[in-house]
Amino acid sequence: xxxxxTEEQQAxxxxxxxxxxxxxxxxxxxxxxxxxxxxxxREWEAVLHRGRWTMVTWPGDLGGRGSSLVEWLIFEEEYxxxxxxxxxxxxxxxxxxxxxxxxxxxxxxxxxxxKMASGEEIWAQAWSEPNAGSDMAAIRSRAARQGDTYVxxxxxxxxxxxxxxxxxxxxxxxDPDSQRHHGLTFILVPLDTPGVTVRPIPQLDGxxxxxxxxxxxxxxxxxxxxxxxxxxxxxxxxTAGFERGLMLRAPxxxxxxxxxxxxxxxxxxxxxxxxxxxxxxxxxxYLDAEAYCLATYQTACRLDQGGKIGPESSTNKIFWxxxxxxxxxxxxxxxxxxxxxxPHAPAAAGVGTWLDDFLxxxxxxxxxGSNEIQRNIIAERMLGMPR
Amino acid sequence: xxxxxxxxxxLFRDAARDFLRGEIKTQRIRESWNTDSGRDTALWxxxxxxxxxxxxxxxxxxxxxxDELDFVQLAQECGYVALPEPLVNCAxxxxxxxxxxxxxxxxxxxxxxxxxxxxxxxxxxxxxxxxDAHVADLLLYGEGGNLYALQPDxxxxxxxxxxxxxxxxxxxxxxxxxxAVLDGAQxxxxxAAGFERGALGCAAQALGLAQxxxxxxxxxxxxxEQFGRPIGSFQAVKHHLADVAVALEYARAxxxxxxxxxxxxxxxxxxHVAHAKLAACDAASLAAxxxxxxxxxxxxxxxxxxxxxxxxxxxxxxxxxxxxSHKARIxxxxxxxxxxxxxxxxx
Numbered sequence: 001x002x003x004x005x006t007e008e009q010q011a012x013x014x015x016x017x018x019x020x021x022x023x024x025x026x027x028x029x030x031x032x033x034x035x036x037x038x039x040x041x042r043e044w045e046a047v048l049h050r051g052r053w054t055m056v057t058w059p060g061d062l063g064g065r066g067s068s069l070v071e072w073l074i075f076e077e078e079y080x081x082x083x084x085x086x087x088x089x090x091x092x093x094x095x096x097x098x099x100x101x102x103x104x105x106x107x108x109x110x111x112x113x114x115k116m117a118s119g120e121e122i123w124a125q126a127w128s129e130p131n132a133g134s135d136m137a138a139i140r141s142r143a144a145r146q147g148d149t150y151v152x153x154x155x156x157x158x159x160x161x162x163x164x165x166x167x168x169x170x171x172x173x174x175d176p177d178s179q180r181h182h183g184l185t186f187i188l189v190p191l192d193t194p195g196v197t198v199r200p201i202p203q204l205d206g207x208x209x210x211x212x213x214x215x216x217x218x219x220x221x222x223x224x225x226x227x228x229x230x231x232x233x234x235x236x237x238x239t240a241g242f243e244r245g246l247m248l249r250a251p252x253x254x255x256x257x258x259x260x261x262x263x264x265x266x267x268x269x270x271x272x273x274x275x276x277x278x279x280x281x282x283x284x285x286y287l288d289a290e291a292y293c294l295a296t297y298q299t300a301c302r303l304d305q306g307g308k309i310g311p312e313s314s315t316n317k318i319f320w321x322x323x324x325x326x327x328x329x330x331x332x333x334x335x336x337x338x339x340x341x342x343p344h345a346p347a348a349a350g351v352g353t354w355l356d357d358f359l360x361x362x363x364x365x366x367x368x369g370s371n372e373i374q375r376n377i378i379a380e381r382m383l384g385m386p387r
Numbered sequence: 388x389x390x391x392x393x394x395x396x397x398l399f400r401d402a403a404r405d406f407l408r409g410e411i412k413t414q415r416i417r418e419s420w421n422t423d424s425g426r427d428t429a430l431w432x433x434x435x436x437x438x439x440x441x442x443x444x445x446x447x448x449x450x451x452x453x454d455e456l457d458f459v460q461l462a463q464e465c466g467y468v469a470l471p472e473p474l475v476n477c478a479x480x481x482x483x484x485x486x487x488x489x490x491x492x493x494x495x496x497x498x499x500x501x502x503x504x505x506x507x508x509x510x511x512x513x514x515x516x517x518x519d520a521h522v523a524d525l526l527l528y529g530e531g532g533n534l535y536a537l538q539p540d541x542x543x544x545x546x547x548x549x550x551x552x553x554x555x556x557x558x559x560x561x562x563x564x565x566x567a568v569l570d571g572a573q574x575x576x577x578x579a580a581g582f583e584r585g586a587l588g589c590a591a592q593a594l595g596l597a598q599x600x601x602x603x604x605x606x607x608x609x610x611x612e613q614f615g616r617p618i619g620s621f622q623a624v625k626h627h628l629a630d631v632a633v634a635l636e637y638a639r640a641x642x643x644x645x646x647x648x649x650x651x652x653x654x655x656x657x658x659h660v661a662h663a664k665l666a667a668c669d670a671a672s673l674a675a676x677x678x679x680x681x682x683x684x685x686x687x688x689x690x691x692x693x694x695x696x697x698x699x700x701x702x703x704x705x706x707x708x709x710x711x712s713h714k715a716r717i718x719x720x721x722x723x724x725x726x727x728x729x730x731x732x733x734x
Contacts, residue, residue, distance in 0.1 A: 262726075385619040
């Protein structure tokens with residue numbers, strides 16, 4: 001055990017820091033849940049790509065750097081420290097990308113990954129359906145095979161980024177007689193295909209961060225299938241899934257939130273200390289963000305040395321989402337009567353981005369597998385409790 | 388950056404685990420409650436035979452010369468079996484203190500510790516009582532900023548009974564006129580370092596205790612049936628234990644980091660130890676609360692073994708600095724202006 005950075009790792013950090021200092025926009029971009037903001041974030045992805053920073057763990061020929069997971073953590077630290085824009089193609093890079101690398105054909109990888117890396121094609125996920133949320137095996141949207149074409153009919157919902165995205169990926173029932181997680185196929189669909197209707201759904205902040213997608217006789221080539229027909233569940237749940245979970249939310253993000261929370265507490269100490277529970281919650285935020293960082297480094301080092309990630313990784317989604325909710329809730333308590341004010345309101349001095357952060361934090365325990373489902377996974381697959 | 392243990396460290400842990408889980412059955416712990424000392428000299432010698440008492444004793448004195456990082460997983464295993472013998476105190480606190488004091492004192496006692504012929508115990512006065520002072524062949528006792536090295540005829544003991552029948556706690560009063568081996572400025576850094584090691588030992592044992600209670604609860608809820616099904620199949624029960632698993636998962640890395648910081652002399656080690664102690668003891672307390680809940684009325688009995696581990700977990704939470712004192716250390720390091728915080732400030 002050696003808990004400091006090698007010279008190479010320090011050089012990597014310095015390079016990232018220098019590049020970010022030169023390229024991160026001086027003014028925050030508009031929200032990527034607006035049309036203009038989406039476009040600006042897409043352009044930022046292209047800037048990142050030119051610097052080979054889209055996904056540092058990807059191989060060089062895909063615009064990455066073949067970096068270790070520890071280097072990825074270092075990059076993320078510098079990225080959040082620099083206050084760089086949110087990543088509009090997270091669903092592509094973090095969720096579909098690794099799955100493609102494992103299950104995609106060479107032709108699929110060559111067609112999709114470079115454009116994903118450059119931001120030319122932004123991806124939305126299309127997992128949930130109105131009656132298949134936590135119970136994803138209840139998927140009913142159908143893809144009927146007709147020669148070299150799938151004809152898709154059905155409806156997806158809660159598709160993040162789908163309003164302005166270019167493509168979506170999801171599971172569709174290819175075997176009409178199948179039940180549950182059998183007979184599902186993983187298919188990639190261009191959102192401009194005739195028959196696709198995207199209906200925006202405003203989120204808590206009023207912006208259309210997700211959407212419903214309706215499929216009416218949507219024809220896509222069989223070549224858009226990822227993995228074998230009927231193997232969709234296995235593709236979606238593959239071992240890569242655990243690693244995806246690791247990379248979805250870097251510790252740096254929460255450590256920066258914890259840092260801002262400590263600063264908010266310092267600025268408002270006199271009023272905050274009227275409730276001793278606030279000080280306690282601020283300390284807890286610092287410690288838990290630190291613990292998430294430590295545990296992630298531990299896992300990253302193990303994986304970099306050839307170890308395998310297991311179901312224990314399901315603990316991380318619960319931990320960071322509930323940490324985020326607690327941190328943002330604490331900030332709201334510190335802000336008191338100002339907490340409800342929109343950032344541009346005349347009386348909103350010093351409220352920062354906490355309201356937006358707080359609203360978004362409410363979604364954390366729900367998306368990417370609700371925390372109830374995560375607790376079931378921990379109980380059944382990690383602890384071996386009976387089904 | 389390498390946040391993993393070496394193969395050697397893991398092999399040693401596995402060997403200790405096999406021995407401890409094989410030898411320290413709960414029946415043996417229960418039997419020890421009925422003995423005068425509550426301690427088992429034969430077991431202490433067995434621990435010496437597999438090298439455990441001498442882990443941190445320098446090789447020149449017959450030990451293995453290992454450090455906090457090598458020992459931390461062993462301390463976890465001691466927690467897992469609720470080992471009554473004072474191995475963690477001796478190896479993690481007392482021996483490094485002896486090594487730091489040096490001279491004839493160290494030369495005399497260290498080989499005896501490694502050989503299992505003597506127990507050296509540290510009581511550094513952050514807590515009002517000293518555990519296992521009654522079986523100390525040499526007691527390293529901190530009081531009033533001084534460090535004493537006391538032999539059994541040099542102090543008086545008054546026992547205070549604990550809820551945990553395995554714990555033997557004593558108020559120590561050195562005899563009048565007994566001289567300190569180190570005082571003032573010389574003693575201060577040793578006492579401070581000893582305190583950090585003691586707190587680390589608690590944290591590591593708490594991890595083991597939490598894991599043990601979790602394992603017992605998983606096993607019990609798989610067997611116990613109600614409504615025609617094992618109660619472990621109910622979500623309400625699953626989620627209790629999943630919460631323990633999460634807390635434990637995020638307590639381990641802080642404990643290992645604290646061990647590494649102590650072993651490497653990192654100036655931020657006190658902050659890291661405070662985090663480790665809080666996180667691990669909180670995880671163990673949560674494990675106790677959730678475990679007794681899923682054990683139902685059985686968990687509230689003397690017969691079922693769960694209380695052996697719950698009581699030790701509850702006791703450790705207040706030992707070697709209670710939660711309030713460790714939290715105060717963290718507040719001092721974190722809440723003041725200029726503290727290194729945020730992304731990239733961890734290592």
